[in-house]
Amino acid sequence: MGRTKQMICCVLVAALLLIFSCLGVDGRKQSQTNITKGMKGCNMYEGSWVWDDSYPPYDFSKCPYLPKDFDCLGNGRPDKNYIKYRWQPKNCNLPRFDGVDFLKRLKGKKIMFIGDSISLQHGQALVCHLHAAVPSSNITADNPNIVRFEDYEVTVIVSFQPFLVDVEQRVLKLDSIKSGQIWKDIDILVFNTWLWWLNPEPWDYIQDGDKIVKHMDRLEAFRKGLTTWAKWVNSSIDPSKTKVYFRGTTPLHIIGAEWGDPTALACLNEREPVSGSTYPAGRPAEQKVAEEVLRTITKPVTLLDITTLTQLRKDAHPGFYMKEGPPDCAHWCTPGVIETWNQLLYATLL
Numbered sequence: 032m033g034r035t036k037q038m039i040c041c042v043l044v045a046a047l048l049l050i051f052s053c054l055g056v057d058g059r060k061q062s063q064t065n066i067t068k069g070m071k072g073c074n075m076y077e078g079s080w081v082w083d084d085s086y087p088p089y090d091f092s093k094c095p096y097l098p099k100d101f102d103c104l105g106n107g108r109p110d111k112n113y114i115k116y117r118w119q120p121k122n123c124n125l126p127r128f129d130g131v132d133f134l135k136r137l138k139g140k141k142i143m144f145i146g147d148s149i150s151l152q153h154g155q156a157l158v159c160h161l162h163a164a165v166p167s168s169n170i171t172a173d174n175p176n177i178v179r180f181e182d183y184e185v186t187v188i189v190s191f192q193p194f195l196v197d198v199e200q201r202v203l204k205l206d207s208i209k210s211g212q213i214w215k216d217i218d219i220l221v222f223n224t225w226l227w228w229l230n231p232e233p234w235d236y237i238q239d240g241d242k243i244v245k246h247m248d249r250l251e252a253f254r255k256g257l258t259t260w261a262k263w264v265n266s267s268i269d270p271s272k273t274k275v276y277f278r279g280t281t282p283l284h285i286i287g288a289e290w291g292d293p294t295a296l297a298c299l300n301e302r303e304p305v306s307g308s309t310y311p312a313g314r315p316a317e318q319k320v321a322e323e324v325l326r327t328i329t330k331p332v333t334l335l336d337i338t339t340l341t342q343l344r345k346d347a348h349p350g351f352y353m354k355e356g357p358p359d360c361a362h363w364c365t366p367g368v369i370e371t372w373n374q375l376l377y378a379t380l381l
């Protein structure tokens with residue numbers, strides 16, 4: 032038991048270190064208190080994972096943009112069940128992700144994923160999914176973080192901004208969000224932030240208004256930083272030009288008790304999703320905070336509410352099957368669960 036605990040701690044620290052060292056870049060629609068659920072009459076985020084022989088939805092091995100770190104099959108993961116699950120909402124069916132239609136709908140537009148290395152993964156998975164739909168079209172990439180589908184004039188950008196708010200000279204500035212200058216000219220913005228707020232000490236000080244402090248409760252700091260972002264959306268976004276998404280927080284699968292198996296060695300031996308539609312540990316506190324902050328925004332913001340469905344996927348992490356580095360129960364194998372995030376994103380565009 033002692034050893035198991037030690038191992039779990041080890042994995043936790045490793046997973047966090049990995050997130051923080053990853054030099055990535057990187058819906059509910061609401062107005063005031065009205066959070067709707069994406070597809071008419073159906074909460075597409077409520078459902079369960081079902082086996083689907085036709086999965087994965089496309090052949091990833093041909094994607095030149097697939098990051099090697101998260102190519103779990105390429106990295107030797109022997110079990111393949113985790114790529115065979117499809118998200119099935121309780122009260123409706125999701126449209127299949129149609130890459131050509133997605134590109135046509137976004138013609139002339141830029142979509143940007145902003146957040147931590149999981150946002151980077153999200154954008155990269157979208158690029159791979161679109162590439163699979165138009166493999167022989169003209170796709171250019173000045174750098175891996177800006178991929179352009181020339182024939183459709185669609186640009187997918189990933190931007191690494193793990194707190195959304197600024198960090199300058201190792202001071203985390205809860206009130207400052209300079210990157211907003213760049214974001215406001217993008218057509219579709221997909222934000223996320225959370226995991227870095229757990230980071231032991233990525234800063235020396237936190238600036239909170241006039242105060243400079245050394246420590247602050249993580250959740251409280253997160254709330255303040257996200258509120259700065261919310262105010263920015265409220266004041267700077269022109270909803271006729273820019274559509275804003277916030278992607279729900281994603282879990283670490285470190286503590287087996289959260290999914291009812293206290294003996295689990297983090298995610299490392301998990302081979303299937305949690306069955307059913309509820310995660311035993313419930314909604315995470317950070318996601319509740321995020322939703323409270325979202326409700327203060329009067330401009331339209333769509334919550335891409337993938338938290339619960341992703342919590343259920345304890346089987347979809349790289350675990351030991353990273354290209355290099357420590358076992359990882361924070362990022363996601365590609366393919367795996369992120370195609371579903373993009374399928375849901377697509378559903379909100381229809």
Ligand SMILES: *[C@@H]1O[C@H](CO)[C@@H](O)[C@H](O)[C@H]1NC(C)=O
Binds near residue numbers: 065067
């Ligand atoms: C909330 O949104 C729904 C769907 O768009 C709409 O029918 C309803 O009137 C809205 N409610 C409020 C209080 O704005």
Ligand SMILES: *[C@@H]1O[C@H](CO)[C@@H](O)[C@H](O)[C@H]1NC(C)=O
Binds near residue numbers: 170171
């Ligand atoms: C691809 O698009 C770029 C930018 O428009 C252009 O410069 C290039 O010639 C195109 N390549 C092909 C093979 O069409």
Ligand SMILES: *[C@@H]1O[C@H](CO)[C@@H](O)[C@H](O)[C@H]1NC(C)=O
Binds near residue numbers: 258261262265328329
């Ligand atoms: C957003 O703007 C509205 C109207 O100006 C205001 O009532 C609300 O408090 C603002 N919310 C935030 C988070 O700034």
